[in-house]
Amino acid sequence: MDKFRMIFQFLQSNQESFMNGICGIMALASAHMYSAFDFNCPCLPSYNMSYGMGILIVPPIVLFLLGFVMNNNVSMLAEEWKRPTGMRQKDPAVLRYMFASMTQRALIAPAVWISVTLLDGKCFICAFSTMVPLEKLGNTTDIGLSDKELKKILARLPCKEIYEGHEIVAREVATRYLRCISQALGWTFVLLMTMVAFLARSIRPCFTQAAFLKSKYWSHYIDIERKLFDETCTEHAKSFAKVCIQQFFETMNKDMKLAHPHLQETKTSENEEEDKLLGITDQGTMNKLLQHWHICKPPLNLNQEVHQNGNGYIKEHNELNNLTLPKKEIITYYSKV
Numbered sequence: 286m287d288k289f290r291m292i293f294q295f296l297q298s299n300q301e302s303f304m305n306g307i308c309g310i311m312a313l314a315s316a317h318m319y320s321a322f323d324f325n326c327p328c329l330p331s332y333n334m335s336y337g338m339g340i341l342i343v344p345p346i347v348l349f350l351l352g353f354v355m356n357n358n359v360s361m362l363a364e365e366w367k368r369p370t371g372m373r374q375k376d377p378a379v380l381r382y383m384f385a386s387m388t389q390r391a392l393i394a395p396a397v398w399i400s401v402t403l404l405d406g407k408c409f410i411c412a413f414s415t416m417v418p419l420e421k422l423g424n425t426t427d428i429g430l431s432d433k434e435l436k437k438i439l440a441r442l443p444c445k446e447i448y449e450g451h452e453i454v455a456r457e458v459a460t461r462y463l464r465c466i467s468q469a470l471g472w473t474f475v476l477l478m479t480m481v482a483f484l485a486r487s488i489r490p491c492f493t494q495a496a497f498l499k500s501k502y503w504s505h506y507i508d509i510e511r512k513l514f515d516e517t518c519t520e521h522a523k524s525f526a527k528v529c530i531q532q533f534f535e536t537m538n539k540d541m542k543l544a545h546p547h548l549q550e551t552k553t554s555e556n557e558e559e560d561k562l563l564g565i566t567d568q569g570t571m572n573k574l575l576q577h578w579h580i581c582k583p584p585l586n587l588n589q590e591v592h593q594n595g596n597g598y599i600k601e602h603n604e605l606n607n608l609t610l611p612k613k614e615i616i617t618y619y620s621k622v
Contacts, residue, residue, distance in 0.1 A: 382500035
């Protein structure tokens with residue numbers, strides 16, 4: 286259990302690297318999924334296009350949504366976007382930065398799927414088999430077939446075992462033609478994605494460095510503040526539960542002190558746990574604190590002391606000091622409720 290705990294703490298402390306690793310794993314998984322996928326073109330004029338484009342588009346949408354689902358910052362972004370303003374203003378630039386960061390990571394796996402699909406060419410051949418230019422690649426003279434019958438024959442190009450239109454156009458010629466177009470589109474897509482990623486990662490910070498650093502800093506602050514608040518709540522809940530259980534056993538076993546002299550040590554431990562409760566020793570006060578944390582978070586200015594009333598906070602006086610860590614702000618919030 287200690288090893289798992291160390292690994293979990295490492296992943297928490299290196300969340301950005303962890304999310305990059307997750308995105309890389311999803312990208313490799315998407316490529317493996319395509320290679321293991323049993324592609325079966327229906328070889329029917331009315332279904333080829335839907336099936337081919339569905340394989341090209343639907344899985345990337347699913348992978349894109351999974352990229353958001355597996356990102357822990359999605360709930361943090363939604364909470365920051367929907368929370369009441371209260372004493373802390375919301376910066377749209379920070380929200381945009383958070384959303385852009387999550388979107389960039391979520392797009393990796395879909396981009397890999399689309400690239401692999403186009404470079405392979407099966408979906409493209411299936412989707413556009415009825416659009417082969419027969420005037421360039423085949424022979425349409427003296428065939429005596431209507432357009433509907435001709436499309437029905439061309440729709441069977443992806444299905445080698447049932448294709449019967451060799452006198453119209455050779456199957457190898459048509460599939461090579463469509464595969465070349467598909468691979469050209471695939472490499473073009475890879476080039477465009479690479480250029481967009483380069484511009485997003487390199488050029489943008491150069492033109493808006495100050496705004497970029499500000500958005501990045503406060504994005505990290507929101508993430509760290511949330512983690513520290515969760516850790517503080519966990520510590521408080523653990524201490525609260527320990528004190529309640531100890532008091533329960535003391536109440537139910539009043540004669541325990543005579544039979545067990547070491548009970549005094551337990552009492553000392555209980556006093557230490559009570560010190561960690563920061564003055565919050567009942568359920569109603571804790572519920573009120575959690576409600577105020579959502580409705581009216583404390584202002585991001587530790588130089589001013591604030592008091593809480595029924596509606597939130599009232600400023601008392603200001604003092605110019607240096608900014609301290611967010612954990613101090615959270616502990617101060619606990620002690621003032």
